[in-house]
Amino acid sequence: MNPRPSIDELFSLGGSLARELPGFEPRPGQLEMARAVEAGFESGSHVLVEAGTGVGKSFAYLVPALRSGKRVVISTSTITLQQQLFRKDIPMVARALGLEPRVVLLKGRANYLCREKWERARGDLALVERPEISKLRRWANETITGDRSDVPFRLDSLLWERFDADGDDCIGEACAHFDDCFYYRRRRDAEAADIIVVNHAIFFIDAIAGGLLPAYDYAILDEAHTCEDIAMNVLTASLSRRSIDRTFRRLRRYFTLPTSLTAQVDERYRELGETLAGTGNELLRLDERPEIAGDLDRLRDALYHLENWIADNGASALTRPPRGDLEREMRISGAVKSLAAQAEVVDRLLAVDDDSIRWAQSSVHGSELHCTPFDAAPILRDLLFARTPCLLTSATLALGGDFSYVRARLGIDRAEELVADSPFDYREQARLFVAPPDLEPDDPDFVVRAYALLEEALAYSRGRAFVLCTSFRRANEFGERLRASGLHPVEVQRPRSGLDRDGLLRWFTETPGAVLVGTRTFWEGIDMPGERLSCVVIDRIPFAQPDHPVLEARVQALRERGEDAFARLQIPAATMLLKQGFGRLIRSRSDRGAVLVLDGRLQGKGYGKRMIAALPPATRIAHLDELQEFFQT
CATH class of the missing domain: 3.40.50.300 (P-loop containing nucleotide triphosphate hydrolases)
Structure with missing residues (x-):
């Protein structure tokens, strides 16, 4: 049995990467990074690498990851890099190493077609008459992924929302299509995968709330300069006209809602918007305008009234008969939860504590209210970095070779650090x-x-x-x-x-x-x-x-x-x-x-x-x- 080649041998001019990859040339920064990443896998420690443009950071972390024998989650900020890793880089490195890892690209629910919603929409004449529906029908009949990115033409976002696998509409195992659901099939594939490729939003939602990814041994965060912003977005509770309208659109697909109660929610939000617009500020902290609390209280009451109505009358308000008791219960429960989630955001906007910043943004296009944690670092330290070893890498992660800023912002107490210089002159x-x-x-x-x-x-x-x-x-x-x-x-x-x-x-x-x-x-x-x-x-x-x-x-x-x-x-x-x-x-x-x-x-x-x-x-x-x-x- 041949001994396992070292990292240096793999990245040498005579190594397996050079034999497999046309045009491969050794790069000092790439080799230095690969050594640091492999050491991180072996010791279970955090590794921070600023990899200058042209270093080849993807291969520098993929080689140690694939030969580690561990289950690894690779998270990126952009769809472009996710697709490149899944379709090109991982298969190339796997061939060079003589490995056959099980690799899954897992996206957010809204990226997948929901078979139940697509089937339900067949009788909607307003949809049937839209010209893009015939093209979408051909795609839906042929797709094996259900992935929106595979749709070969531009698709209106509101139209896709009618058919996406969003969690607010999902009834899980009560659905007739649960076994062949595109989204849940990907989830099941991920359970058996060696490498799971996701985006930062999914990664941080799972790190903070759980439930999206199977247990894994090591995480690689590429494009890590965006991690704080994306984690903060995940941790921020937001309320807007858009979020309320979206909730109502989804509810009306399954329920006939009482106009008097939905109009009450609309009116309360309109009053809130007028109060915010009357301040004359595009940006403001809610604690500076205590009168906004009254508007929020009235909006929360209106949401509660609608939530209670659905809990009491949802069975008779369904727009089509459910397939059984379980579907009926799931539909009602999902509707109540979606309204409760809006009311919970209002609760957070009304709460006063030292750990959150409550603020609003107003413009001619409407108002948005947000509750943002004062600092993501303590949360990420407790829920992620104290539990799971991670590699964080980007072309911009250090300041003059110093990583203390990014460590402080993310809550990473200790890490191995490396600046891998660009090979460019x-x-x-x-x-x-x-x-x-x-x-x-x-x-x-x-x-x-x-x-x-x-x-x-x-x-x-x-x-x-x-x-x-x-x-x-x-x-x-x-x-x-x-x-x-x-x-x-x-x-x-x-x-x-x-x-x-x-x-x-x-x-x-x-x-x-x-x-x-x-x-x-x-x-x-x-x-x-x-x-x-x-x-x-x-x-x-x-x-x-x-x-x-x-x-x-x-x-x-x-x-x-x-x-x-x-x-x-x-x-x-x-x-x-x-x-x-x-x-x-x-x-x-x-x-x-x-x-x-x-x-x-x-x-x-x-x-x-x-x-x-x-x-x-x-x-x-x-x-x-x-x-x-x-x-x-």
């Missing part, structure tokens, strides 16, 4: 220009002066640029000027109109010399190698909105403890996001390009110099005309 491949120190985003003439720099840079790069902004307002200001110039094809991301993110990326890929002006969603998670993207422009240092209630509460708490909140909280968070924006540029050894930061504070302030030091080591230029020769060579 940033000094040769990239240029960095920072606006002069006297150009600051709040200056009255900022847009005029910043646009002049932007236009000059785009002339040298011949378009081929992302302009990354921190607000839709600033994106529109730059977009209007770029369009008026007529020098480059331009598209601007808009909050509720125009092309969506995928559509904008397709347009950019297909349009020579394109300039895409976008906001936060384009700062991360986009891989655009080659000449199509040769310039990334960042409008300002991406500090969080200073008057956001959650940030205000955290800043206040740090100040009360005598700590520098700006240095402890705001600078590290902005630096992480700045690194993400920079990271859109150089994606391969052959890429060349320039990053422009139009915020002069980056070189005029002391913290700006520390931020620059945390970025990849591109060659700094003092004058934009230096780009002319750079782009010509």
Whole structure:
């Protein structure tokens, strides 16, 4: 029997990876990371790795994971990486290692077709007459996954909601399709799997509340820079017109609801919205406006009345006869639970405690209310990191080699840490220009002066640029000027109109010399190698909105403890996001390009110099005309 090869042998030029994978070449950072990950598996310890772009972090953790013999959950932030891991990377590494692991990609319930809801909708004439239904019918008859991502055409979200496997509609074992349910079949597959690929939302829901994933030995969190935000979203209770409307849509599919009681809920929420709008603030903490408590009390009473009505009258209010007593009981129980969940959110919004921040956001599109934990770290420490060893990796996880910020934010007390440097030659491949120190985003003439720099840079790069902004307002200001110039094809991301993110990326890929002006969603998670993207422009240092209630509460708490909140909280968070924006540029050894930061504070302030030091080591230029020769060579 041949001895088991070492990690070094596997990643060598003569190793099994090189024999199996065309174009494989040893990378020092990849090998260093693979050693650290394997040590983490063997010792059962946490491992934090900042893996620079091009390190090949997926293979660096997949090789130790697949040969560990342990059940491993791999969680990512983006669908793109999930699909890449499941369809490409894991099969390639498994072949190279001579293994046949059982691998399952498990998504959230709403991603799967519900056979019962699809069957139920057949007689709905309003649906039958919609043109996309005939295409959906052909797909539904042929699909073996029931996965929405496999639908070969664009599908309206509200239409898909009519057929998804959402938990509010599910009656579990009482359903005639339970045995062949797409979602539960995936759950059963996961029970027998060696590797389970999920997204961060599912991972943290399971870590916090349980019930979604089988027991596992080790977790790998890729794109880990997003973990705090996603965990906070999972921990936040929210109430909105949209969430109430969604609850009513789902209830009306199975029950005839009394108009008087649903109208009462609508009226109470309308009154709440008017109170919030009357404050004149887009963002506010609820403890600053005690009168809102009365509106919330009345809304909760209205929800209770409807909940009690269904509990008492649900059997006679069902829109079609149930298949048996169990289905009837499950339908009524599910309806009561969905309304109770809305009332529970109101309870959390009314509660006063030091561990939560209760806040509201109002706009012309309506109001949303939220109850957010003050800090996710204690919760994640107790429910996840004190129990399960994890690898966390991302291209942006440390600040100058220091992981203390991310450990503090997530509640990780001890971990093995590694910075695996990128193999790219940033000094040769990239240029960095920072606006002069006297150009600051709040200056009255900022847009005029910043646009002049932007236009000059785009002339040298011949378009081929992302302009990354921190607000839709600033994106529109730059977009209007770029369009008026007529020098480059331009598209601007808009909050509720125009092309969506995928559509904008397709347009950019297909349009020579394109300039895409976008906001936060384009700062991360986009891989655009080659000449199509040769310039990334960042409008300002991406500090969080200073008057956001959650940030205000955290800043206040740090100040009360005598700590520098700006240095402890705001600078590290902005630096992480700045690194993400920079990271859109150089994606391969052959890429060349320039990053422009139009915020002069980056070189005029002391913290700006520390931020620059945390970025990849591109060659700094003092004058934009230096780009002319750079782009010509």
